[in-house]
Amino acid sequence: MLIRAFIPAHITAFFVPKFNENPLLTGSLGAGINLTKGTNVFVSIEGGLERHIHIAFNGEPVKREEAVISYSVAEEVIPQEFKGEVEIWQYFDFPNGYGFGNSAGGALGTALALGYYFKNKTFLQAAQIAHKHEVLNKGGLGDVIAQIHGGIEIRIKAGAPGIGVVDNIFSEEYKVLAIPLGRLSTKEVLDSDIIKAIEKEGQKALEKLLKNPTPENLMHLARDFAENTGLLQGELLEIAMEIDKLIKLPSSMIMLGKSLFALLRKEELPKVQEKLRDLSIDNYHICGIYNERPKVGRWIG
Amino acid sequence: MLIRAFIPAHITAFFVPKFNENPLLTGSLGAGINLTKGTNVFVSIEGGLERHIHIAFNGEPVKREEAVISYSVAEEVIPQEFKGEVEIWQYFDFPNGYGFGNSAGGALGTALALGYYFKNKTFLQAAQIAHKHEVLNKGGLGDVIAQIHGGIEIRIKAGAPGIGVVDNIFSEEYKVLAIPLGRLSTKEVLDSDIIKAIEKEGQKALEKLLKNPTPENLMHLARDFAENTGLLQGELLEIAMEIDKLIKLPSSMIMLGKSLFALLRKEELPKVQEKLRDLSIDNYHICGIYNERPKVGRWIG
Numbered sequence: 001m002l003i004r005a006f007i008p009a010h011i012t013a014f015f016v017p018k019f020n021e022n023p024l025l026t027g028s029l030g031a032g033i034n035l036t037k038g039t040n041v042f043v044s045i046e047g048g049l050e051r052h053i054h055i056a057f058n059g060e061p062v063k064r065e066e067a068v069i070s071y072s073v074a075e076e077v078i079p080q081e082f083k084g085e086v087e088i089w090q091y092f093d094f095p096n097g098y099g100f101g102n103s104a105g106g107a108l109g110t111a112l113a114l115g116y117y118f119k120n121k122t123f124l125q126a127a128q129i130a131h132k133h134e135v136l137n138k139g140g141l142g143d144v145i146a147q148i149h150g151g152i153e154i155r156i157k158a159g160a161p162g163i164g165v166v167d168n169i170f171s172e173e174y175k176v177l178a179i180p181l182g183r184l185s186t187k188e189v190l191d192s193d194i195i196k197a198i199e200k201e202g203q204k205a206l207e208k209l210l211k212n213p214t215p216e217n218l219m220h221l222a223r224d225f226a227e228n229t230g231l232l233q234g235e236l237l238e239i240a241m242e243i244d245k246l247i248k249l250p251s252s253m254i255m256l257g258k259s260l261f262a263l264l265r266k267e268e269l270p271k272v273q274e275k276l277r278d279l280s281i282d283n284y285h286i287c288g289i290y291n292e293r294p295k296v297g298r299w300i301g
Numbered sequence: 302m303l304i305r306a307f308i309p310a311h312i313t314a315f316f317v318p319k320f321n322e323n324p325l326l327t328g329s330l331g332a333g334i335n336l337t338k339g340t341n342v343f344v345s346i347e348g349g350l351e352r353h354i355h356i357a358f359n360g361e362p363v364k365r366e367e368a369v370i371s372y373s374v375a376e377e378v379i380p381q382e383f384k385g386e387v388e389i390w391q392y393f394d395f396p397n398g399y400g401f402g403n404s405a406g407g408a409l410g411t412a413l414a415l416g417y418y419f420k421n422k423t424f425l426q427a428a429q430i431a432h433k434h435e436v437l438n439k440g441g442l443g444d445v446i447a448q449i450h451g452g453i454e455i456r457i458k459a460g461a462p463g464i465g466v467v468d469n470i471f472s473e474e475y476k477v478l479a480i481p482l483g484r485l486s487t488k489e490v491l492d493s494d495i496i497k498a499i500e501k502e503g504q505k506a507l508e509k510l511l512k513n514p515t516p517e518n519l520m521h522l523a524r525d526f527a528e529n530t531g532l533l534q535g536e537l538l539e540i541a542m543e544i545d546k547l548i549k550l551p552s553s554m555i556m557l558g559k560s561l562f563a564l565l566r567k568e569e570l571p572k573v574q575e576k577l578r579d580l581s582i583d584n585y586h587i588c589g590i591y592n593e594r595p596k597v598g599r600w601i602g
Binding site for chain 1: 413416417420421422423424425426451452455457463466468469470471473474511514515592593594596597598599
């Protein structure tokens, strides 16, 4: 039997990390956007004499140590007494490590697809397992809970699905421009001095967004956060300023990757695409805002 | 400008009411199903010199006292300083008072459509206003929070959206048969002696469902609840037993209406339809399970 799960990519505009000894109480406050592109997870399950779990990223088998989060999720969701072959194929629309929530997408897609098959967990139980291993392995703090809500989201209480609280902003039709330009180590940033600025600026942005909960305000606050924390600088800032000349709302930086994003009206698209050609940036994505829940179901290919 | 919101009909399988002085802490535990049919709310807004709010049910204008919940929601979401004409057109796929969550659908659809237009509330703030007026006017306790989650849902913590917690069961493709047969006053049932049996049986069903969270188990528990509380009896029980002869899972009663529901496989449908013809029951619905979030957006008719 083949199961497919789709989890939207999730980009963070600003955040406040919240750590706790209990990984289910660990998470983040902040805001971000779920995209119509993301992670597709296909799970194939067959009975057998021994228990084997195989994981592949974009068609290439990966070792356990390269996919600790998804292996840990699979081990926990698959019933202990199950014997057989479980193949987990994860396909990512965005590159790993650039701030698109791939590890959470793979973990959550794995948890939901296996929960769907084995019927031994509820949706929140499966999602909590994905959140827990994300946190324990420093994949991310708020991606899983954001992804299960979709849309433009505001994390107003930190924690795992069922514990944290996620709100949404009403939004008219915008396109999202996403430009992955390089990797950024979440761990390095969180372990550095910037963390204090992140906490201060993130809290301020959250309060201002809740007072005026619009996509337009979100983009202004995201940019202030990115510049005031010193994260958006150098070449990345220069490209952002080039894009800003052509669109109404400020662009900003994806937390945490060397990546940019912007909300565009359809009519703003051609000029921006021309500019990106001039700047020799070929690798960019135009997506919609994903306003739905993750999808999981039997796959009839 | 014309805004449209779609809110799924929500049928309750079993429940435990939870009352509190604070309407945001009032709600219910239990389980139910969101349907692909439900309530469509169209909101038309034009500027003007005076503030007027008009509400219509299925194309017929209704007086304030016949639509207290939706009027109260509109008054609270529309900014105090707004002057102009607001028309709220609510269309219901199911009859009112039969247990399909119409009042919550109208209230939530109104709140979301107005929140979308005025951009002065977040999604949860708008949904909380709908929940509050549902509770204050005894429209329902758990419909609003169930409707924002979709799917087959389990209410594991009572309260308004953002406070209560709703989980979901993974479910393969089932069709839902819904037969509205008569009205039942929620208020009369909640004020009667049956309430003690509802609390005891509801709590028991919830615990059993969480141990084995499948749609199949849900239907067995729903039927036990309906019979053990004495709510499912007489003619309604006789019809349920006729349907049971033809399908794998037990049918049950919709809480609270004189209505029945069942989960069917596609291949079970023709026999059931033939039986309903024999029983002279013409007024029934075949729907899907609605696994998405409520929809709200600009309507281009």
